[in-house]
Amino acid sequence: MQTLILENEDLRVTVLPDYGAKIFEFRLKKNDRDLLYHNPRVEIRTPVYGVNVDNWWHGGIDECIPTGQVSMYRGEEYPYLGEVWSLPWEFKVEKNTPEDVTVHLRRPTIIAPLLVERWITLRDHGSVVEMRHKITNLGYSDFQFLWGIHPALAINMSSRIDLPPSKVIIDTSYPDNRLGTPGDSYRWPYAKTGGRTVDMRVVAPPESDTWDLHYATNFGEGWLAVTDTSAKLGFGMVFPKDVFRCIWLWAVYGGWRGLHCVAVEAWTGYPGKLEDAIKKGQCSHLNAGESLTCQTRLLGQNEFSRVDRIRPDGTVEGS
Helix, strand or coil: CCCEEEECCCEEEEEECCCCCEEEEEEECCCCEECECECCCCCCCCCCCCCCHHHCCCECEEEEECCCECEEECCEEECCCECHHHCCCEEEEEEECCCEEEEEEEEECCCCCEEEEEEEEEECCCCEEEEEEEEEECCCCCEEECCEEEEEECCCCCEEEECCCCEEEEEEEECCCCCCCCCCEEECCEEEECCEEEECCECCCHHHCEEEEEEEECCCCCEEEEEECCCCEEEEEECCCCCCCEEEEEEEEECCCCCEEEEEEEECCCCCEHHHHHHHCCCEEECCCCEEEEEEEEEEECCCCCEEEECCCCCEEEC
């Protein structure tokens, strides 16, 4: 596959344009640590449009639009995690200097009338990747959609998940609705089960045989982080909360296909099916010819064991 590598003295970022512009590697060079999760039973192979993403999912960071789960919208069925994760993207290196490098990637969807563009910039020092997105409605009428950035992150028993204060809505809590039934909610980070409190920041062992999908909403600032507390290093993302109004937490502790990982994801709405998100008024909307633009940052840090906040410029505050 074609491969783009953006690299400075602190960070190496590998992008696969032929595989949905997946960010395949996000490596802190000082620690020689790739912060992303890679499914040990699924090799990287050329994806097929429209397949069940679960049977192809290797990990890394994927782009998801215009739905999360398989959904019917205006008489069309949209695939699981949308269209662009399984399609090849065009790319152009727009800038390549000793000070910074910028790559422009673009992909029109097949069913939806959308054009997705992403600019990735890495500067000559630091472990922050700047991303600029532009989503354009190429059609002749309005269009509603869900859009998510889906980082799958490597975890161990020292890992910790940090989110801003938020209301969290339960979609799935396997097995047996142990943390609540669909639609129940709690204040981050404390869920309740069987009369006891569960700190959702703490990663559970794979022997737990559980998995959860929860939606964090109503937060004051847009950021998320997963940290290895023993090594004092981790991954973070900062995003505009007026665009990405929801954080999806997919915590897999052995209960889904025997895997151990988390995906902490910025989305424009919830729940996973576009048709359901439309009913709840929790999705994005573009008129014909209109575009949505925004900036996000992905970052690695090797200073803190706990993240209290990530500023819009990517600066981490913690301890």
